[in-house]
Amino acid sequence: MIIDEIQKAPKLLDVVHRKIEESSLIFILTSSSARKLKRGAANLLAGRAFVFHLYPLLANELSDRFDLNRALLFGTLPAVWNFTEDLDRRRFLKSYSNTYLKEEVWGEQLVRDIEPFRRFLQVAAQQHGQIINYSKISRDVGVDDSTVKSYFSILEDTLVGFYLPAYSGSERKQLKSAPKFYLFDNGVRRALSGLVNYELTPGSSEYGVAFEQLVICEIMRRISYLEFDLHFSYLATEGGSEIDLVITKGKRTLALVEIKSARRISIPDDLKHLRGFKDDFKKALHLCLYNGDIALEEDGIQVLPWLQGVERILKAISPI
Numbered sequence: 001m002i003i004d005e006i007q008k009a010p011k012l013l014d015v016v017h018r019k020i021e022e023s024s025l026i027f028i029l030t031s032s033s034a035r036k037l038k039r040g041a042a043n044l045l046a047g048r049a050f051v052f053h054l055y056p057l058l059a060n061e062l063s064d065r066f067d068l069n070r071a072l073l074f075g076t077l078p079a080v081w082n083f084t085e086d087l088d089r090r091r092f093l094k095s096y097s098n099t100y101l102k103e104e105v106w107g108e109q110l111v112r113d114i115e116p117f118r119r120f121l122q123v124a125a126q127q128h129g130q131i132i133n134y135s136k137i138s139r140d141v142g143v144d145d146s147t148v149k150s151y152f153s154i155l156e157d158t159l160v161g162f163y164l165p166a167y168s169g170s171e172r173k174q175l176k177s178a179p180k181f182y183l184f185d186n187g188v189r190r191a192l193s194g195l196v197n198y199e200l201t202p203g204s205s206e207y208g209v210a211f212e213q214l215v216i217c218e219i220m221r222r223i224s225y226l227e228f229d230l231h232f233s234y235l236a237t238e239g240g241s242e243i244d245l246v247i248t249k250g251k252r253t254l255a256l257v258e259i260k261s262a263r264r265i266s267i268p269d270d271l272k273h274l275r276g277f278k279d280d281f282k283k284a285l286h287l288c289l290y291n292g293d294i295a296l297e298e299d300g301i302q303v304l305p306w307l308q309g310v311e312r313i314l315k316a317i318s319p320i
Helices: 012-022 035-039 059-065 068-074 078-082 086-106 114-126 134-141 145-157 186-192 205-226 269-276 306-317
Strands: 161-164 180-183 231-236 242-249 252-260 285-290 296-298 301-305
Touching (some): 059 306, 068 186, 078 086, 086 114, 114 134, 180 186, 180 205, 205 242, 242 269, 242 306, 252 269, 269 285, 285 306, 301 306
Parallel strands (some): 285 301
Antiparallel strands (some): 231 242, 242 252, 296 301
16 A cells, blocks of 8 residues: 655554554555655654655666756756756756745645745755855855755755765864755756756866766665665865765765866876875875766776776675
8 A cells, every 4th residue: 555645644653553454455655745754753664664755766766768968957856867958957946946935835734934944945055065054054045044944944854955974084184064055956956946948068167066966966876776774964164164964874984076077187286185185085085086987096096987986886885
């Protein structure tokens, strides 16, 4: 038995619980928000249900249909890839974003006043992938810091975005501690920020933001589907050095990943941050994933085309 959007009828979970105990029925329950279930003290079937996350399409799922430029422009929600015209893709993403505002947030009374939250969504989309500055965002939106934090929690609980925490395992460098926040899909992010009608120019900051989001999500989602028990963070020092993605298991750092949207890598400039952390993480895999086609190695740092780099990470961290 399949029940879609179970958060809209949380009392059904008591029925599901009873039927699991009484019969051999197998239930598949889907939900786009855990917030209402948590708030209403719903029966979360602890010990009786497995929890899985279903993400937008991955590059390896699209296989030969995958097109990098389309994924950067419009994201990888399944519906986007069923349209044949870009105009329809833009219309869908605008409608999706508007529906989310009305149905998921306002309709389920997750916020009392929709207008500040609407402004927050645009600001959050524009600052996607940056270190969160709650005070600055609160000034831009016109609400206090605690309200901004609750807005971010709503996005996380409704699976519209996720935190990437700051790495905190190094005692040798002064590290930044505030998290970053990423929206779950490039197309939705561009629709919320008002950019979905505009093309992407390689080399621009917007292109770099979209490429970084795509690669980070591809890595994290592939690992999630494989059910590897790993932790993700970013690493940045007060001096300006930064690593886009750090993959750890317990206290052991497995990989440091720099992401570059350029078609060509400039050595040594593009590898200087990875070089700066080599002595701190001698046993970790040091990778630079970029938008080019040539694989090479420089001073123990592997420079790989991004899809090849994803496969290299999966092979390196596999527990088997």
